[in-house]
Amino acid sequence: MTTTPQREAELLASVPTGLLIDGRWRPAVSGKTFEVEDPSTGKVLLSIADAGPEDGAAALDAAAAAQESWAKVPARERGEILRRAFEMVTARAEDFALLMTLEMGKPLAEARGEVTYGAEFLRWFSEEAVRAFGRYSVSPDGKSRLLVTKKPVGPCLLITPWNFPLAMATRKVAPAVAAGCTMVLKSANLTPLTSQLFAAVMMEAGLPAGVLNVIPTSTAGATTGPLIKDSRLRKLSFTGSTEVGRRLLADASENVLRTSMELGGNAPFVVFEDADVDAAVAGAMLAKLRNMGEACTAANRFIVHDSVADEFAEKFAAKMSGMTTARGTEAESKVGPLIDAKSRDKVHELVTDAVAAGAVAVIGGAAVEGPGYFYQPTILKGVTEGTRILSEEIFGPVAPIITFSTEDEAVRLANNTEYGLVAYVFTKDLNRGIRMGERLETGMLGLNAGVVSNAAAPFGGVKQSGLGREGGLEGIEEYLYTQYIGIADPYAG
Numbered sequence: 433m434t435t436t437p438q439r440e441a442e443l444l445a446s447v448p449t450g451l452l453i454d455g456r457w458r459p460a461v462s463g464k465t466f467e468v469e470d471p472s473t474g475k476v477l478l479s480i481a482d483a484g485p486e487d488g489a490a491a492l493d494a495a496a497a498a499q500e501s502w503a504k505v506p507a508r509e510r511g512e513i514l515r516r517a518f519e520m521v522t523a524r525a526e527d528f529a530l531l532m533t534l535e536m537g538k539p540l541a542e543a544r545g546e547v548t549y550g551a552e553f554l555r556w557f558s559e560e561a562v563r564a565f566g567r568y569s570v571s572p573d574g575k576s577r578l579l580v581t582k583k584p585v586g587p588c589l590l591i592t593p594w595n596f597p598l599a600m601a602t603r604k605v606a607p608a609v610a611a612g613c614t615m616v617l618k619s620a621n622l623t624p625l626t627s628q629l630f631a632a633v634m635m636e637a638g639l640p641a642g643v644l645n646v647i648p649t650s651t652a653g654a655t656t657g658p659l660i661k662d663s664r665l666r667k668l669s670f671t672g673s674t675e676v677g678r679r680l681l682a683d684a685s686e687n688v689l690r691t692s693m694e695l696g697g698n699a700p701f702v703v704f705e706d707a708d709v710d711a712a713v714a715g716a717m718l719a720k721l722r723n724m725g726e727a728c729t730a731a732n733r734f735i736v737h738d739s740v741a742d743e744f745a746e747k748f749a750a751k752m753s754g755m756t757t758a759r760g761t762e763a764e765s766k767v768g769p770l771i772d773a774k775s776r777d778k779v780h781e782l783v784t785d786a787v788a789a790g791a792v793a794v795i796g797g798a799a800v801e802g803p804g805y806f807y808q809p810t811i812l813k814g815v816t817e818g819t820r821i822l823s824e825e826i827f828g829p830v831a832p833i834i835t836f837s838t839e840d841e842a843v844r845l846a847n848n849t850e851y852g853l854v855a856y857v858f859t860k861d862l863n864r865g866i867r868m869g870e871r872l873e874t875g876m877l878g879l880n881a882g883v884v885s886n887a888a889a890p891f892g893g894v895k896q897s898g899l900g901r902e903g904g905l906e907g908i909e910e911y912l913y914t915q916y917i918g919i920a921d922p923y924a925g
């Protein structure tokens with residue numbers, strides 16, 4: 433489907449602009465709104481209600497009030513609501529894709545990919561809802577009986593980032609629904625529109641009032657801070673930067689809240705001398721350019737064996753130079769804009785710093801002139817260990833290459849970061865691939881693969897990349913607690 437200004441205007445007009453509280457869309461108590469921009473043009477797309485602390489409190493009131501009855505809804509019914517939501521999101525895939533492209537900037541083809549990925553969490557957890565099994569056993573001394581059950585943790589605060597506006601919401605909302613938890617969702621202020629449309633779909637799919645409450649806000653800390661301190665809140669699930677996650681963890685410690693933290697990354701992409709270089713380049717294109725490099729999973733450091741480094745850089749540059757930057761709605765767009773001017777400036781600062789320390793831009797190395805926040809796809813060779821670009825998240829289409837000569841050196845370079853989300857390894861030697869899996873300090877590994885994201889897999893990191901897992905069999909556990917009931921010997925007098 434092609435887009436036209438009229439189609440964009442009609443879609444935007446269909447997005448709810450209020451706060452969703454207790455099943456009703458309504459304005460913020462203060463009457464305030466905030467503007468959502470198109471990062472391709474800098475123009476305002478829509479103004480939406482701007483929640484403040486009073487609205488946050490009302491959202492938690494609704495979630496707390498709905499918790500008891502929602503937990504009693506049979507798991508099959510909860511699963512069926514998710515299944516209907518999956519069908520509805522899929523039926524409206526073009527609307528969701530266009531809305532994400534408009535507010536976040538990613539090319540339409542990528543946005544369609546995110547709809548498939550994001551919707552899959554709804555389908556996956558519609559199936560998992562009925563599998564929150566407990567167990568019954570006889571104690572080792574043969575006397576008591578042990579009954580172990582799983583219960584919903586209770587009202588949850590879900591905080592999502594701007595880079596995957598649909599998938600980051602479905603990855604939290606779907607397991608919470610499956611487990612029987614109620615929610616307050618604070619979407620990202622840069623990309624709240626997709627969550628608004630998604631929440632409307634959840635309501636249409638049959639979610640009872642109060643189960644999902646949505647509070648977009650331009651004052652995240654002031655609005656959600658009091659909720660984290662409220663004893664009715666039982667869980668905080670956050671996806672975003674390590675810096676903010678660390679602060680929220682400290683706040684959450686006051687009430688000893690259950691937390692899931694999906695934080696930043698600094699993924700190494702290791703290419704061994706025995707790798708299929710063409711396959712490594714194809715993987716590198718995905719690992720680097722998916723979402724314009726604005727992904728926690730983005731390859732941030734290309735660690736390439738010195739015997740194949742020139743071939744890899746040349747072939748990578750040839751592929752990258754075919755990547756046209758343009759508004760995501762344009763047919764030729766392969767790389768959209770970065771989210772805002774501040775992010776683009778940060779990317780350029782890291783590139784400038786690396787070049788000052790001796791790196792050479794094989795291609796790119798500058799912002800694209802004109803409207804929007806575009807940055808040229810860039811490859812840097814000869815990057816020096818210790819430069820900022822190797823230790824900070826780039827969050828842009830920039831690939832720094834460093835070289836190594838032994839497996840031990842590759843491991844040392846790859847693990848030389850406080851992050852531990854994902855690593856990518858390209859080798860034809862399966863034993864080496866397995867050794868790398870065992871030696872790399874990450875929650876996920878792509879072995880000859882440039883993308884690992886999959887609703888059926890446990891997504892998450894170690895070290896300062898976070899706590900907990902989303903998706904897979906593990907995802908629902910984050911929203912359940914275990915209760916054990918000890919039963920006296922049924923044969924005793």
Ligand SMILES: NC(=O)c1ccc[n+]([C@@H]2O[C@H](COP(=O)([O-])OP(=O)(O)OC[C@H]3O[C@@H](n4cnc5c(N)ncnc54)[C@H](O)[C@@H]3O)[C@@H](O)[C@H]2O)c1
Pocket residue numbers: 591592593594595596600618619620621652653654656657671672673674676677679680693694695696697727728729825853892893897898
């Ligand atoms: N590990 C993962 O699964 C994953 C997925 C996506 C993004 N990320 C990370 O997210 C970051 C990019 O996203 P971002 O820029 O939106 O991150 P961010 O930390 O700035 O913001 C994330 C969310 O937290 C909110 N927020 C900010 N300050 C807050 C506060 N004091 N109290 C409550 N909420 C607050 C924001 O409004 C947003 O909704 C990157 O570091 C990226 O790696 C991680």
Ligand SMILES: O=CCCC(=O)O
Pocket residue numbers: 595596599726727728729885891
């Ligand atoms: O930005 C991080 C999330 C990326 C993903 O889920 O694939």
